[in-house]
Amino acid sequence: MPLTIIELNDYQLTVRQKHSHYSELGFAQITKDSVVFGEEAWLQARISPQASFCHYWQRLSYEEVHCDNNYINNFADLAYMQLQNLVSHVDHCSDVIFVVPSSYNQEQLSLLLGIAQSCHLNVLGLVNKTLVRFEHRYNVGRYAILDISLHHSSLTELLVNHDVSLGNMDQFTHKGFYDLYEQLAQWLNHQLIKEHRLDAFYSAVTEQQLYNQLSKLIKNSQNYFELIIDGKSINVAQKDINQQIEEFFTELLASCSKRSDKNIPLFITSRFANLCPNLFASDTVHLLNDACIYSLVTANMANFSNDNGVFLVTRLPLVKETKTQPEAAKQSINNSLANKYEISHILLDGRAFPLNDHSLSLSCLQKGRIAPLVAQSASIVLAPNAAKWQLNLTNAHLTDAHLNTQKVFLNDQPAIDGQIVLQGDQITIKQTDGKNKACFVLIKVEEEM
Numbered sequence: 001m002p003l004t005i006i007e008l009n010d011y012q013l014t015v016r017q018k019h020s021h022y023s024e025l026g027f028a029q030i031t032k033d034s035v036v037f038g039e040e041a042w043l044q045a046r047i048s049p050q051a052s053f054c055h056y057w058q059r060l061s062y063e064e065v066h067c068d069n070n071y072i073n074n075f076a077d078l079a080y081m082q083l084q085n086l087v088s089h090v091d092h093c094s095d096v097i098f099v100v101p102s103s104y105n106q107e108q109l110s111l112l113l114g115i116a117q118s119c120h121l122n123v124l125g126l127v128n129k130t131l132v133r134f135e136h137r138y139n140v141g142r143y144a145i146l147d148i149s150l151h152h153s154s155l156t157e158l159l160v161n162h163d164v165s166l167g168n169m170d171q172f173t174h175k176g177f178y179d180l181y182e183q184l185a186q187w188l189n190h191q192l193i194k195e196h197r198l199d200a201f202y203s204a205v206t207e208q209q210l211y212n213q214l215s216k217l218i219k220n221s222q223n224y225f226e227l228i229i230d231g232k233s234i235n236v237a238q239k240d241i242n243q244q245i246e247e248f249f250t251e252l253l254a255s256c257s258k259r260s261d262k263n264i265p266l267f268i269t270s271r272f273a274n275l276c277p278n279l280f281a282s283d284t285v286h287l288l289n290d291a292c293i294y295s296l297v298t299a300n301m302a303n304f305s306n307d308n309g310v311f312l313v314t315r316l317p318l319v320k321e322t323k324t325q326p327e328a329a330k331q332s333i334n335n336s337l338a339n340k341y342e343i344s345h346i347l348l349d350g351r352a353f354p355l356n357d358h359s360l361s362l363s364c365l366q367k368g369r370i371a372p373l374v375a376q377s378a379s380i381v382l383a384p385n386a387a388k389w390q391l392n393l394t395n396a397h398l399t400d401a402h403l404n405t406q407k408v409f410l411n412d413q414p415a416i417d418g419q420i421v422l423q424g425d426q427i428t429i430k431q432t433d434g435k436n437k438a439c440f441v442l443i444k445v446e447e448e449m
Contacts, residue, residue: 001092004121005297006083007099007129008112010057010150011177012271015086015093016294022089023411026057026150028078032068037082039414046208053078054178058101058151060108080115087119096121097297097304099129100312101149102156102169109312125304127313128166130156132296133269133288142167144259145288146252148272151176153252157264165315172252177275181214183248188217188227188236196232206230216416217241219277221385242278249279260284270424274411277420291424343389343423346382347441354445359383362427362440380408380429382421389442391419391427 005016010026029041030051036044045052051067056075063075072078087093098112109126116123130145143158153175157167185200188210192198200210209229217225217236224235246253256266267286300316345352346360353360362380381392393408393415408415409428421427427440 001094003124003298004087004090004093004096005099005294006086006096007293008057008101009129009147009271010054011148013057013082013086015090017090017093018294020090022086024082024086026054026082028053028056028082030065030067030069030072035069035072035078035081037085043208043212046211047204049204054150057082058103058149060104060111062111076111076115079112080118083115083119087121094120094122096123097125097127098123099132099293099297100126102128102130102154102166103152103171113310123310124301125310125313127297127304127316130158130166131164131313131316132293134158134164134267134292142262142264144256144264144266146256146266146268146272148269148275149176150178153249153272155252155255155259157259160318163315163317170255172255175249175252180245180248180275181211184214184217184241184244185210187244191234191236192227192229192232195234198229198232200229216418218245218275219416219419221388221390221418221420238278245276245279249276270411270422274422287422289424342444343421343442345443345445347443348438352443352445355382355384355389357384362429362438380427382427385420388420391415391421 002017007014007016012023013026014021014023024038025042027038027041027045029036029044029048030053041052045054053065053075056063056065056078059075060079061075065072065074065078072081096116098116100109100112104112112126113123129147133145133147134143140161143160145156145158147154147156151174153172154169155172156169159165159167185207189200192200200206206229210227213227217227218241220238220241223238225238225241227234227236259266265286266284267288268280269288270290273280273287296316300313303313303316305311343355345354346362347353360382362382379393383390383392391408391410407430409430410416410419410421411426415427421442423442423444425442427442429437429439
Protein backbone atom coordinates (compact mmCIF):
# COMPACT_ATOMS: atom_id res chain seq x y z
CA MET A 1 0.00 0.00 0.00
CA PRO A 2 1.35 3.47 -0.83
CA LEU A 3 1.97 5.92 1.99
CA THR A 4 -0.67 8.67 2.15
CA ILE A 5 -0.11 12.08 3.73
CA ILE A 6 -3.12 14.21 4.71
CA GLU A 7 -2.62 17.89 5.56
CA LEU A 8 -5.42 19.35 7.69
CA ASN A 9 -5.56 23.00 6.71
CA ASP A 10 -9.25 23.88 6.26
CA TYR A 11 -8.47 26.39 3.51
CA GLN A 12 -6.74 23.62 1.57
CA LEU A 13 -7.29 20.10 2.92
CA THR A 14 -4.81 18.01 0.92
CA VAL A 15 -4.28 14.28 0.50
CA ARG A 16 -0.95 13.27 -1.08
CA GLN A 17 0.55 10.10 -2.45
CA LYS A 18 3.84 9.78 -4.30
CA HIS A 19 2.51 10.61 -7.76
CA SER A 20 -0.85 12.26 -7.01
CA HIS A 21 -2.59 14.72 -4.73
CA TYR A 22 -6.03 16.24 -4.23
CA SER A 23 -7.13 19.39 -2.34
CA GLU A 24 -10.50 20.58 -1.09
CA LEU A 25 -11.89 23.56 0.84
CA GLY A 26 -13.11 22.81 4.37
CA PHE A 27 -16.66 23.97 3.66
CA ALA A 28 -19.84 21.90 4.00
CA GLN A 29 -23.40 22.42 2.78
CA ILE A 30 -25.94 20.15 4.46
CA THR A 31 -29.24 19.10 2.91
CA LYS A 32 -31.78 16.63 4.26
CA ASP A 33 -30.40 13.77 2.16
CA SER A 34 -26.74 14.64 1.50
CA VAL A 35 -23.69 16.76 2.35
CA VAL A 36 -21.72 18.71 -0.25
CA PHE A 37 -18.11 19.71 0.46
CA GLY A 38 -15.50 22.07 -0.96
CA GLU A 39 -15.95 24.64 -3.71
CA GLU A 40 -19.50 23.52 -4.47
CA ALA A 41 -20.50 24.21 -0.85
CA TRP A 42 -18.77 27.61 -0.92
CA LEU A 43 -20.81 28.64 -3.97
CA GLN A 44 -24.03 28.07 -2.00
CA ALA A 45 -22.96 29.47 1.37
CA ARG A 46 -24.70 32.86 1.05
CA ILE A 47 -27.83 31.45 -0.52
CA SER A 48 -28.36 28.91 2.30
CA PRO A 49 -26.37 30.21 5.30
CA GLN A 50 -28.28 28.09 7.83
CA ALA A 51 -27.08 24.95 6.04
CA SER A 52 -23.45 26.13 5.67
CA PHE A 53 -20.62 25.10 8.01
CA CYS A 54 -16.91 25.94 7.91
CA HIS A 55 -15.55 25.77 11.50
CA TYR A 56 -15.62 22.00 11.97
CA TRP A 57 -11.91 21.40 11.23
CA GLN A 58 -10.70 24.45 13.16
CA ARG A 59 -12.85 23.56 16.20
CA LEU A 60 -12.70 19.78 15.77
CA SER A 61 -15.00 18.50 18.53
CA TYR A 62 -18.45 17.13 19.30
CA GLU A 63 -19.93 20.63 18.97
CA GLU A 64 -23.59 20.14 18.03
CA VAL A 65 -24.89 20.75 14.50
CA HIS A 66 -28.57 21.60 14.06
CA CYS A 67 -29.85 20.32 10.70
CA ASP A 68 -32.42 17.99 9.10
CA ASN A 69 -29.83 15.39 8.09
CA ASN A 70 -30.07 12.39 10.41
CA TYR A 71 -26.43 11.40 9.74
CA ILE A 72 -24.97 14.72 10.96
CA ASN A 73 -25.11 15.48 14.68
CA ASN A 74 -21.85 17.33 15.36
CA PHE A 75 -18.61 18.71 13.91
CA ALA A 76 -16.92 15.31 14.22
CA ASP A 77 -19.52 13.81 11.87
CA LEU A 78 -18.75 16.47 9.24
CA ALA A 79 -15.00 15.89 9.59
CA TYR A 80 -15.52 12.13 9.26
CA MET A 81 -17.59 12.51 6.07
CA GLN A 82 -15.14 14.94 4.45
CA LEU A 83 -12.16 12.76 5.36
CA GLN A 84 -13.91 9.83 3.67
CA ASN A 85 -14.47 12.02 0.60
CA LEU A 86 -10.81 13.15 0.55
CA VAL A 87 -9.30 9.66 0.63
CA SER A 88 -11.69 8.47 -2.09
CA HIS A 89 -9.69 10.60 -4.55
CA VAL A 90 -6.52 8.51 -4.17
CA ASP A 91 -5.91 4.81 -4.67
CA HIS A 92 -5.58 2.20 -1.89
CA CYS A 93 -5.44 4.64 1.01
CA SER A 94 -4.54 2.77 4.18
CA ASP A 95 -1.27 3.84 5.85
CA VAL A 96 -1.56 7.54 6.70
CA ILE A 97 0.46 10.30 8.31
CA PHE A 98 -1.49 13.42 9.31
CA VAL A 99 0.06 16.90 9.01
CA VAL A 100 -1.85 18.79 11.70
CA PRO A 101 -2.33 22.45 12.68
CA SER A 102 -0.23 23.88 15.50
CA SER A 103 -3.46 24.91 17.25
CA TYR A 104 -4.73 21.34 17.83
CA ASN A 105 -4.74 20.27 21.48
CA GLN A 106 -4.47 16.72 22.82
CA GLU A 107 -8.24 16.18 22.86
CA GLN A 108 -8.54 17.19 19.20
CA LEU A 109 -5.66 14.92 18.20
CA SER A 110 -7.30 12.01 20.02
CA LEU A 111 -10.60 12.73 18.27
CA LEU A 112 -8.80 12.87 14.92
CA LEU A 113 -7.31 9.43 15.54
CA GLY A 114 -10.78 8.10 16.34
CA ILE A 115 -12.23 9.59 13.16
CA ALA A 116 -9.37 8.10 11.11
CA GLN A 117 -9.99 4.68 12.67
CA SER A 118 -13.66 4.94 11.70
CA CYS A 119 -12.49 5.62 8.12
CA HIS A 120 -10.39 2.40 8.32
CA LEU A 121 -7.12 4.33 8.11
CA ASN A 122 -3.94 3.06 9.76
CA VAL A 123 -2.36 6.19 11.27
CA LEU A 124 1.42 5.90 11.39
CA GLY A 125 2.07 9.35 12.82
CA LEU A 126 1.09 12.95 13.47
CA VAL A 127 3.44 15.81 12.61
CA ASN A 128 3.18 19.57 13.11
CA LYS A 129 2.45 21.27 9.78
CA THR A 130 5.30 23.79 10.01
CA LEU A 131 8.07 21.17 10.22
CA VAL A 132 7.24 19.56 6.89
CA ARG A 133 6.90 22.81 4.96
CA PHE A 134 10.54 23.70 5.44
CA GLU A 135 13.42 22.11 3.51
CA HIS A 136 16.15 21.65 6.09
CA ARG A 137 19.03 23.14 4.13
CA TYR A 138 19.88 26.19 6.16
CA ASN A 139 22.39 27.24 8.76
CA VAL A 140 21.84 27.27 12.50
CA GLY A 141 19.38 30.01 13.39
CA ARG A 142 15.73 31.07 13.46
CA TYR A 143 13.31 31.08 10.53
CA ALA A 144 9.68 32.21 10.30
CA ILE A 145 6.94 30.35 8.38
CA LEU A 146 3.79 32.24 7.35
CA ASP A 147 0.60 30.29 6.58
CA ILE A 148 -3.14 30.91 6.30
CA SER A 149 -6.27 28.87 6.94
CA LEU A 150 -9.98 29.66 6.76
CA HIS A 151 -10.20 31.53 10.05
CA HIS A 152 -6.70 32.61 11.06
CA SER A 153 -3.16 33.23 9.88
CA SER A 154 -0.10 31.92 11.70
CA LEU A 155 3.53 32.99 11.92
CA THR A 156 5.60 30.17 13.41
CA GLU A 157 9.32 30.22 14.14
CA LEU A 158 11.54 27.22 13.46
CA LEU A 159 14.74 26.76 15.42
CA VAL A 160 17.54 25.04 13.48
CA ASN A 161 20.40 23.62 15.52
CA HIS A 162 21.20 19.90 15.81
CA ASP A 163 17.62 19.36 14.68
CA VAL A 164 14.62 21.44 13.60
CA SER A 165 12.11 22.33 16.33
CA LEU A 166 9.23 24.72 16.88
CA GLY A 167 9.81 28.13 18.38
CA ASN A 168 7.44 31.03 19.07
CA MET A 169 4.09 31.03 17.30
CA ASP A 170 1.84 34.04 16.67
CA GLN A 171 -1.71 33.18 15.68
CA PHE A 172 -3.80 35.98 14.16
CA THR A 173 -7.43 35.08 14.76
CA HIS A 174 -10.10 36.25 12.30
CA LYS A 175 -7.36 36.86 9.72
CA GLY A 176 -8.02 33.93 7.42
CA PHE A 177 -9.40 33.41 3.94
CA TYR A 178 -13.01 33.52 5.18
CA ASP A 179 -12.49 36.73 7.17
CA LEU A 180 -10.65 38.49 4.32
CA TYR A 181 -13.60 37.83 2.01
CA GLU A 182 -16.00 39.11 4.66
CA GLN A 183 -14.17 42.42 4.98
CA LEU A 184 -13.75 42.93 1.24
CA ALA A 185 -17.44 42.17 0.65
CA GLN A 186 -18.47 44.77 3.23
CA TRP A 187 -16.18 47.39 1.68
CA LEU A 188 -17.33 46.68 -1.88
CA ASN A 189 -20.97 46.77 -0.82
CA HIS A 190 -20.38 50.23 0.64
CA GLN A 191 -19.03 51.35 -2.77
CA LEU A 192 -22.14 49.94 -4.47
CA ILE A 193 -24.42 51.81 -2.09
CA LYS A 194 -22.56 55.08 -2.65
CA GLU A 195 -22.56 54.80 -6.45
CA HIS A 196 -25.85 53.02 -7.23
CA ARG A 197 -27.78 52.97 -3.95
CA LEU A 198 -27.65 49.20 -4.37
CA ASP A 199 -27.25 47.06 -1.25
CA ALA A 200 -25.88 43.71 -2.47
CA PHE A 201 -26.83 42.17 0.89
CA TYR A 202 -30.54 42.81 0.39
CA SER A 203 -30.95 39.34 -1.13
CA ALA A 204 -29.09 36.06 -0.89
CA VAL A 205 -28.69 35.89 -4.68
CA THR A 206 -26.93 39.26 -5.03
CA GLU A 207 -24.82 38.61 -1.92
CA GLN A 208 -23.65 35.33 -3.49
CA GLN A 209 -22.89 37.19 -6.75
CA LEU A 210 -20.63 39.56 -4.81
CA TYR A 211 -18.73 36.79 -2.99
CA ASN A 212 -18.26 34.78 -6.16
CA GLN A 213 -16.29 37.62 -7.77
CA LEU A 214 -13.87 38.20 -4.89
CA SER A 215 -11.28 35.64 -6.01
CA LYS A 216 -10.97 37.31 -9.42
CA LEU A 217 -10.82 40.72 -7.79
CA ILE A 218 -7.97 39.84 -5.41
CA LYS A 219 -5.84 38.31 -8.18
CA ASN A 220 -6.63 40.97 -10.78
CA SER A 221 -3.47 42.19 -12.54
CA GLN A 222 -5.12 45.17 -14.28
CA ASN A 223 -5.47 48.70 -12.92
CA TYR A 224 -9.22 48.35 -12.46
CA PHE A 225 -11.73 45.58 -11.79
CA GLU A 226 -15.32 45.76 -13.02
CA LEU A 227 -17.67 44.48 -10.34
CA ILE A 228 -21.15 43.60 -11.65
CA ILE A 229 -24.06 42.99 -9.28
CA ASP A 230 -27.65 42.63 -10.43
CA GLY A 231 -26.90 44.44 -13.70
CA LYS A 232 -25.15 47.35 -11.92
CA SER A 233 -21.38 47.78 -12.32
CA ILE A 234 -18.62 49.75 -10.65
CA ASN A 235 -14.94 50.02 -11.56
CA VAL A 236 -12.76 49.36 -8.52
CA ALA A 237 -9.13 50.55 -8.61
CA GLN A 238 -6.68 47.71 -7.95
CA LYS A 239 -4.59 50.00 -5.73
CA ASP A 240 -7.64 50.48 -3.48
CA ILE A 241 -8.19 46.73 -3.32
CA ASN A 242 -4.52 46.18 -2.41
CA GLN A 243 -4.79 48.85 0.27
CA GLN A 244 -7.81 47.10 1.82
CA ILE A 245 -5.89 43.81 1.88
CA GLU A 246 -2.84 45.44 3.47
CA GLU A 247 -5.02 47.06 6.13
CA PHE A 248 -6.65 43.70 6.84
CA PHE A 249 -3.22 42.11 7.45
CA THR A 250 -1.70 45.13 9.25
CA GLU A 251 -0.93 43.29 12.50
CA LEU A 252 0.50 40.28 10.68
CA LEU A 253 2.70 42.42 8.41
CA ALA A 254 4.00 44.31 11.45
CA SER A 255 4.98 41.02 13.09
CA CYS A 256 6.75 39.95 9.88
CA SER A 257 8.59 43.27 9.80
CA LYS A 258 9.84 42.82 13.38
CA ARG A 259 11.36 39.48 12.46
CA SER A 260 12.92 40.99 9.36
CA ASP A 261 14.55 43.64 11.58
CA LYS A 262 16.04 40.78 13.61
CA ASN A 263 17.35 39.12 10.41
CA ILE A 264 14.94 36.20 10.73
CA PRO A 265 14.25 34.99 7.16
CA LEU A 266 10.54 34.84 6.28
CA PHE A 267 9.08 31.92 4.30
CA ILE A 268 5.52 31.85 3.01
CA THR A 269 3.33 28.92 1.94
CA SER A 270 2.23 28.83 -1.67
CA ARG A 271 -1.47 28.94 -0.70
CA PHE A 272 -0.93 32.31 1.01
CA ALA A 273 1.18 33.62 -1.89
CA ASN A 274 -1.44 32.51 -4.43
CA LEU A 275 -4.33 33.95 -2.41
CA CYS A 276 -2.78 37.44 -2.18
CA PRO A 277 -0.14 37.60 -4.95
CA ASN A 278 0.16 41.39 -4.71
CA LEU A 279 0.88 41.40 -0.97
CA PHE A 280 4.12 39.41 -0.71
CA ALA A 281 6.03 40.20 -3.91
CA SER A 282 9.32 40.98 -2.20
CA ASP A 283 12.93 39.81 -2.39
CA THR A 284 12.87 39.31 1.39
CA VAL A 285 10.00 36.80 1.28
CA HIS A 286 10.79 33.25 0.19
CA LEU A 287 8.28 30.84 -1.30
CA LEU A 288 7.96 27.38 0.22
CA ASN A 289 7.83 24.38 -2.07
CA ASP A 290 4.77 22.15 -1.58
CA ALA A 291 6.56 19.30 -3.34
CA CYS A 292 8.93 18.90 -0.36
CA ILE A 293 6.15 17.78 2.02
CA TYR A 294 5.96 14.20 0.80
CA SER A 295 9.74 13.73 0.55
CA LEU A 296 10.39 15.22 4.00
CA VAL A 297 7.81 12.99 5.64
CA THR A 298 9.07 9.82 3.94
CA ALA A 299 12.68 10.74 4.81
CA ASN A 300 11.71 10.89 8.49
CA MET A 301 9.53 7.78 8.78
CA ALA A 302 11.66 6.41 11.62
CA ASN A 303 10.69 9.42 13.77
CA PHE A 304 6.91 8.98 13.61
CA SER A 305 6.30 6.05 15.94
CA ASN A 306 7.87 4.09 18.78
CA ASP A 307 6.85 1.46 21.34
CA ASN A 308 4.37 3.93 22.84
CA GLY A 309 2.41 4.16 19.59
CA VAL A 310 1.42 7.29 17.68
CA PHE A 311 2.45 10.69 19.04
CA LEU A 312 2.73 14.27 17.79
CA VAL A 313 6.12 15.04 16.22
CA THR A 314 7.33 18.56 17.06
CA ARG A 315 10.98 18.24 16.04
CA LEU A 316 12.85 16.52 13.22
CA PRO A 317 16.53 15.82 12.56
CA LEU A 318 18.34 17.69 9.81
CA VAL A 319 18.09 15.68 6.61
CA LYS A 320 20.76 17.62 4.73
CA GLU A 321 24.05 19.20 5.73
CA THR A 322 23.74 22.80 6.87
CA LYS A 323 25.57 25.43 4.84
CA THR A 324 27.45 28.57 5.81
CA GLN A 325 25.21 31.59 6.28
CA PRO A 326 26.24 33.28 2.97
CA GLU A 327 25.49 30.05 1.07
CA ALA A 328 22.15 29.69 2.83
CA ALA A 329 21.22 33.27 2.03
CA LYS A 330 22.05 32.77 -1.66
CA GLN A 331 19.94 29.61 -1.82
CA SER A 332 16.91 31.19 -0.13
CA ILE A 333 17.09 34.19 -2.46
CA ASN A 334 17.07 31.81 -5.43
CA ASN A 335 13.82 30.38 -4.04
CA SER A 336 12.26 33.80 -3.37
CA LEU A 337 9.07 35.19 -4.79
CA ALA A 338 11.17 37.46 -7.01
CA ASN A 339 11.95 34.41 -9.18
CA LYS A 340 8.55 32.75 -9.03
CA TYR A 341 7.56 33.91 -12.53
CA GLU A 342 10.63 32.45 -14.28
CA ILE A 343 9.01 29.67 -16.28
CA SER A 344 10.73 28.18 -19.33
CA HIS A 345 8.85 24.90 -20.01
CA ILE A 346 5.55 23.18 -19.47
CA LEU A 347 5.56 19.52 -18.45
CA LEU A 348 3.04 17.06 -19.93
CA ASP A 349 3.17 13.27 -19.43
CA GLY A 350 6.84 13.42 -18.47
CA ARG A 351 7.88 15.56 -21.46
CA ALA A 352 8.98 19.19 -21.17
CA PHE A 353 7.91 21.59 -23.92
CA PRO A 354 9.63 25.01 -24.24
CA LEU A 355 7.43 28.10 -24.05
CA ASN A 356 9.87 30.43 -25.89
CA ASP A 357 7.82 33.47 -24.79
CA HIS A 358 4.97 32.47 -27.12
CA SER A 359 1.33 31.78 -26.27
CA LEU A 360 0.26 28.15 -26.20
CA SER A 361 -3.19 26.58 -26.44
CA LEU A 362 -3.45 23.90 -23.76
CA SER A 363 -6.74 22.61 -25.15
CA CYS A 364 -5.24 21.59 -28.51
CA LEU A 365 -3.60 18.26 -27.74
CA GLN A 366 -2.25 16.47 -30.80
CA LYS A 367 -0.62 13.05 -30.42
CA GLY A 368 1.13 13.77 -27.14
CA ARG A 369 2.43 17.22 -27.99
CA ILE A 370 1.17 20.72 -27.27
CA ALA A 371 -0.03 22.51 -30.37
CA PRO A 372 0.96 26.17 -30.73
CA LEU A 373 -1.76 28.77 -30.49
CA VAL A 374 -3.04 29.14 -34.04
CA ALA A 375 -6.61 30.32 -33.56
CA GLN A 376 -8.27 33.09 -31.59
CA SER A 377 -10.97 30.58 -30.62
CA ALA A 378 -8.60 28.50 -28.47
CA SER A 379 -10.29 28.17 -25.09
CA ILE A 380 -7.39 27.53 -22.67
CA VAL A 381 -4.32 29.63 -23.38
CA LEU A 382 -1.04 30.15 -21.51
CA ALA A 383 0.18 33.59 -22.56
CA PRO A 384 3.16 35.81 -21.66
CA ASN A 385 2.24 38.96 -19.72
CA ALA A 386 5.25 41.26 -19.27
CA ALA A 387 7.68 39.18 -17.17
CA LYS A 388 4.89 36.83 -16.03
CA TRP A 389 2.71 34.07 -17.47
CA GLN A 390 -1.07 34.30 -17.51
CA LEU A 391 -3.79 31.66 -17.86
CA ASN A 392 -6.55 32.85 -20.19
CA LEU A 393 -9.90 31.07 -20.26
CA THR A 394 -12.39 31.81 -23.00
CA ASN A 395 -15.59 30.42 -24.49
CA ALA A 396 -16.98 27.39 -22.64
CA HIS A 397 -14.09 27.26 -20.16
CA LEU A 398 -14.69 30.65 -18.58
CA THR A 399 -15.22 30.27 -14.85
CA ASP A 400 -18.90 30.91 -14.11
CA ALA A 401 -19.60 31.39 -10.45
CA HIS A 402 -23.06 29.88 -10.86
CA LEU A 403 -21.78 26.63 -12.38
CA ASN A 404 -20.64 23.72 -10.26
CA THR A 405 -19.04 21.84 -13.17
CA GLN A 406 -15.62 23.48 -13.43
CA LYS A 407 -13.36 22.05 -16.12
CA VAL A 408 -10.06 23.88 -15.65
CA PHE A 409 -8.23 23.81 -12.32
CA LEU A 410 -5.09 25.53 -11.02
CA ASN A 411 -3.54 23.63 -8.10
CA ASP A 412 -6.83 21.75 -7.62
CA GLN A 413 -8.82 25.00 -7.32
CA PRO A 414 -11.14 26.26 -10.11
CA ALA A 415 -9.02 28.39 -12.44
CA ILE A 416 -9.78 32.07 -13.01
CA ASP A 417 -9.56 33.90 -16.32
CA GLY A 418 -6.42 36.07 -16.39
CA GLN A 419 -4.83 34.38 -13.36
CA ILE A 420 -1.04 34.75 -13.07
CA VAL A 421 0.73 31.39 -12.74
CA LEU A 422 3.95 30.53 -10.90
CA GLN A 423 6.72 27.96 -11.03
CA GLY A 424 5.44 24.56 -9.90
CA ASP A 425 1.79 25.39 -10.53
CA GLN A 426 -0.32 22.55 -11.88
CA ILE A 427 -3.00 23.18 -14.52
CA THR A 428 -5.53 20.37 -14.84
CA ILE A 429 -8.16 20.01 -17.55
CA LYS A 430 -10.98 17.73 -16.43
CA GLN A 431 -13.77 16.08 -18.32
CA THR A 432 -17.37 16.54 -17.22
CA ASP A 433 -17.21 13.23 -15.33
CA GLY A 434 -14.36 14.61 -13.21
CA LYS A 435 -11.59 12.52 -14.74
CA ASN A 436 -8.34 14.22 -15.74
CA LYS A 437 -8.01 14.86 -19.46
CA ALA A 438 -4.60 16.50 -19.20
CA CYS A 439 -2.31 17.73 -16.43
CA PHE A 440 0.41 20.34 -17.01
CA VAL A 441 3.15 21.50 -14.62
CA LEU A 442 5.00 24.81 -15.10
CA ILE A 443 8.76 24.49 -14.60
CA LYS A 444 12.07 26.33 -15.06
CA VAL A 445 14.74 24.33 -16.88
CA GLU A 446 18.25 25.57 -16.34
CA GLU A 447 20.49 25.71 -19.42
CA GLU A 448 23.24 23.13 -19.61
CA MET A 449 26.79 24.46 -19.28
